[in-house]
Amino acid sequence: MAKRETPMIDELRKGPYPSFVNEMYKLQGRKPMVQDLLGQLEDSYEQRIGHWKHGGIVGVMGYGGGVIGRYSDLSDKYPNVAHFHTMRINQPAGWFYTSQALRTLADIWERHGSGLTNMHGSTGDIVFLGTTTAELEPTFAELTAAGFDLGGSGSCMRTPSACVGPARCEWACYDTLKLCYNLTQEFQDELHRPMFPYKFKFKCAGCPNDCVASIARADMSIIGTWKDAIQIDQAEVEKYAKAGLDIEGAVVAKCPSQCISYNGKLTIDDGECVHCMHCLNVMPKALRPGRERGATLLLGSKAPIMEGALLSSVIVPFINIDDPEEYEQFKELVRRIWEFWDENGKNRERVGELIQRIGMPTFLDAVGLDPEPEMISAPRDNPYIFFQPEGEEA
Amino acid sequence: MAEAPAKRITDIGPPHFEKFLPPIVKKNYGKWKYHEILKPGVMVHTAESGDKLYTVRAASPRLIAVDTIRMFADLADKYCGGHLRFTSRNNVEFLLTDPSKIDALVADLAKEGFPIGGLGAQISNIVHTQGWVHCHSAATDASGVVKSVMDALMPYFKGEKRLPAKTRVALACCLNMCGAVHCSDIAILGVHTRPPKVKNDVLKKLCEVPTTVAACPTGAIRPANVDGFESVTVEEQLCMYCANCYTVCPAMPLNNPDTDGLSIWVGGKVSNARSEPRFSKLAIPFLPNNPPRWPEVVQAVTNIIEVYAANARNFERIGDWIERIGWPRFFKLTGIQFTRYHIDDFKHAGWTFKRSAHIKFDQD
Ligand code: SF4
Ligand code: SF4
Ligand code: SF4
Ligand code: SF4
Numbered sequence: 005m006a007k008r009e010t011p012m013i014d015e016l017r018k019g020p021y022p023s024f025v026n027e028m029y030k031l032q033g034r035k036p037m038v039q040d041l042l043g044q045l046e047d048s049y050e051q052r053i054g055h056w057k058h059g060g061i062v063g064v065m066g067y068g069g070g071v072i073g074r075y076s077d078l079s080d081k082y083p084n085v086a087h088f089h090t091m092r093i094n095q096p097a098g099w100f101y102t103s104q105a106l107r108t109l110a111d112i113w114e115r116h117g118s119g120l121t122n123m124h125g126s127t128g129d130i131v132f133l134g135t136t137t138a139e140l141e142p143t144f145a146e147l148t149a150a151g152f153d154l155g156g157s158g159s160c161m162r163t164p165s166a167c168v169g170p171a172r173c174e175w176a177c178y179d180t181l182k183l184c185y186n187l188t189q190e191f192q193d194e195l196h197r198p199m200f201p202y203k204f205k206f207k208c209a210g211c212p213n214d215c216v217a218s219i220a221r222a223d224m225s226i227i228g229t230w231k232d233a234i235q236i237d238q239a240e241v242e243k244y245a246k247a248g249l250d251i252e253g254a255v256v257a258k259c260p261s262q263c264i265s266y267n268g269k270l271t272i273d274d275g276e277c278v279h280c281m282h283c284l285n286v287m288p289k290a291l292r293p294g295r296e297r298g299a300t301l302l303l304g305s306k307a308p309i310m311e312g313a314l315l316s317s318v319i320v321p322f323i324n325i326d327d328p329e330e331y332e333q334f335k336e337l338v339r340r341i342w343e344f345w346d347e348n349g350k351n352r353e354r355v356g357e358l359i360q361r362i363g364m365p366t367f368l369d370a371v372g373l374d375p376e377p378e379m380i381s382a383p384r385d386n387p388y389i390f391f392q393p394e395g396e397e398a
Numbered sequence: 399m400a401e402a403p404a405k406r407i408t409d410i411g412p413p414h415f416e417k418f419l420p421p422i423v424k425k426n427y428g429k430w431k432y433h434e435i436l437k438p439g440v441m442v443h444t445a446e447s448g449d450k451l452y453t454v455r456a457a458s459p460r461l462i463a464v465d466t467i468r469m470f471a472d473l474a475d476k477y478c479g480g481h482l483r484f485t486s487r488n489n490v491e492f493l494l495t496d497p498s499k500i501d502a503l504v505a506d507l508a509k510e511g512f513p514i515g516g517l518g519a520q521i522s523n524i525v526h527t528q529g530w531v532h533c534h535s536a537a538t539d540a541s542g543v544v545k546s547v548m549d550a551l552m553p554y555f556k557g558e559k560r561l562p563a564k565t566r567v568a569l570a571c572c573l574n575m576c577g578a579v580h581c582s583d584i585a586i587l588g589v590h591t592r593p594p595k596v597k598n599d600v601l602k603k604l605c606e607v608p609t610t611v612a613a614c615p616t617g618a619i620r621p622a623n624v625d626g627f628e629s630v631t632v633e634e635q636l637c638m639y640c641a642n643c644y645t646v647c648p649a650m651p652l653n654n655p656d657t658d659g660l661s662i663w664v665g666g667k668v669s670n671a672r673s674e675p676r677f678s679k680l681a682i683p684f685l686p687n688n689p690p691r692w693p694e695v696v697q698a699v700t701n702i703i704e705v706y707a708a709n710a711r712n713f714e715r716i717g718d719w720i721e722r723i724g725w726p727r728f729f730k731l732t733g734i735q736f737t738r739y740h741i742d743d744f745k746h747a748g749w750t751f752k753r754s755a756h757i758k759f760d761q762d
Pocket of ligand 3: 533
């Protein structure tokens with residue numbers, strides 16, 4: 005079959021930014037699937053409408069997720085993309101690779117799929133785009149033989165992800181990669197076999213800069229922080245000043261807590277610091293997080309579906325999260341949250357929405373957390389209080 | 399759980415990340431002291447030991463062929479002892495210990511069509527979703543819009559034009575927002591604007607009626623007998639075109655070439671730096687789907703960036719800037735028309751009403 009002309013998407017081969025169409029062109033000579041994908045995409049561009057159908061349960065044996073079924077509604081015209089399933093492969097924490105590991109992944113996908121990937125998908129997985137049902141098991145066998153496994157999809161624990169953390173960042177207040185790896189391994193069953201009301205995501209951010217967007221994109225956001233004084237190197241402060249940094253304007257005046265002063269020497273009223281990271285971001289050589297490090301736990305963020313978007317909110321202002329005992333305590337809390345959500349959540353109700361529906365105080369009682377003023381931006385301003393009779397449990 | 403043959407490997411999880419860390423990272427793990435941006439796209443991290451790790455960040459279209467993965471692997475072998483990483487925004491980072499190799503690496507990347515940049519107060523890669531390349535409910539393409547916008551924003555990616563603070567642009571092609579774009583400085587969001595068209599004749603065959611009814615967040619879907627078919631009806635006034643029903647029931651399609659389009663949202667952020675994280679707010683309710691280059695979207699995003707760059711103070715993210723000047727002035731400065739759609743009329747809408755007499759009046 006002659007190649008279909010694709011003038012509209014070819015337009016996107018031009019211009020300075022790397023072109024996804026060029027990526028498809030790299031494969032189309034040897035992959036009929038990609039040739040048909042180009043054709044179908046050109047149809048979409050001409051008609052301004054997508055041509056994919058979803059549905060049908062596809063997957064590998066024994067797993068309830070990790071594969072997204074996708075079918076073309078133009079399969080007569082583009083038979084090679086009649087089936088075009090996606091596989092999610094659990095990424096190594098922090099997205100570090102050796103060239104050898106990358107070549108192994110590339111070769112597996114060359115043999116079994118379209119050769120197109122996302123490095124990486126929104127949740128963090130390596131995404132292999134486009135294969136047929138028959139190729140799923142062989143791909144999976146080769147992946148596991150090479151030490152890789154599938155990520156999550158559907159109503160399960162989704163693949164946890166982490167910022168680069170202590171591997172390359174001076175601000176990491178806990179080991180994001182270690183925690184991410186540990187959670188992923190501990191909860192393999194929850195990852196591969198959907199049994200929750202809906203999805204549940206973990207994201208590990210090493211400091212309040214939150215490079216993995218945990219506060220917006222994870223049901224459980226674990227954001228590194230510190231409790232004691234910011235470490236100041238006054239000699240480096242002086243060097244910044246000499247190099248022309250306007251410390252008064254760029255640091256002191258911009259501190260949201262107004263807790264920094266400067267008169268040749270920088271002083272911070274650490275009890276007033278809200279750990280916003282601004283001063284550290286501006287003077288990384290002079291300022292470092294304190295030594296008593298841990299994390300703030302926030303719960304409940306999600307995109308709009310179903311009841312509207314939410315940001316995570318504080319459920320534990322500070323925890324230490326380093327040694328095995330602290331990991332276990334954290335995981336115990338997670339299990340209590342899951343148990344409560346499992347029992348009370350409606351189908352496709354994220355944990356944040358459940359809390360909205362039944363109330364944060366009820367949730368806190370159920371998972372055994374005490375109410376703390378750090379959990380709110382202000383106390384309630386409506387008088388509709390549900391008082392509980394003395395001595396009775398919620 | 400299905401029975402698996404004895405030798406089938408399952409539930410091993412991902413490889414341990416330590417296997418992939420470069421030696422210099424293993425040695426200085428958790429002992430980094432500070433970092434400096436040397437030039438656009440290049441930074442250096444210095445460890446307490448004095449070791450220095452150089453990072454070169456290159457753009458990536460996210461959708462990449464295995465050929466490109468192999469090319470990245472070759473460059474990692476040539477310059478980085480075989481190590482590299484990707485970022486949460488789909489950039490690729492090469493990790494070097496020898497700064498004298500940076501220029502050659504950058505030149506090789508340029509030859510392959512991968513420019514470097516996106517560090518610090520610049521525009522980083524646009525996180526995005528699947529669009530017409532792979533998703534069923536897309537109101538627009540993702541990769542094509544992103545490519546068109548990034549082509550226009552290249553000077554801000556490469557650091558040729560300066561910005562007051564880091565600026566994060568994101569795109570999702572429907573309200574599902576698998577990219578969770580709702581806390582971005584600028585979010586481009588594909589929108590449907592008409593209720594689903596129910597395929598009554600096949601609905602019962604493809605879907606369960608109760609599940610379909612339950613899928614609707616606004617309760618717009620009712621069970622009904624239509625023309626003798628057991629099906630559902632949609633109360634059109636209650637529908638906000640979220641495509642939830644379509645995701646659980648393929649007989650409720652709402653993709654439409656003429657009425658699907660894109661909206662623009664501004665002022666969100668996830669970082670805690672200075673101000674608290676917050677949602678993006680509606681700037682432009684609807685722009686037409688105009689492939690292959692989406693000129694209306696490119697123009698709208700570029701305009702917002704340019705007005706922001708010209709007016710904001712240092713360290714002010716777009717949301718910080720708007721908070722300082724106020725929304726009326728944002729609409730005035732950008733020339734974006736304020737419409738009835740900007741005023742929230744969904745649940746809890748009152749939170750976004752102006753509940754004071756604090757109003758600015760222009761003095762010119
Ligand atoms: S979230 Fe903080 S610790 Fe993690 S990479 Fe970003 S700045 Fe570093
Ligand atoms: S981290 Fe933020 S709040 Fe704390 S001292 Fe620095 S600028 Fe002020
Ligand atoms: S945002 Fe919507 S249309 Fe786009 S990939 Fe995600 S679910 Fe599909
Ligand atoms: S598109 Fe959303 S709001 Fe409209 S009927 Fe479907 S589920 Fe309900």
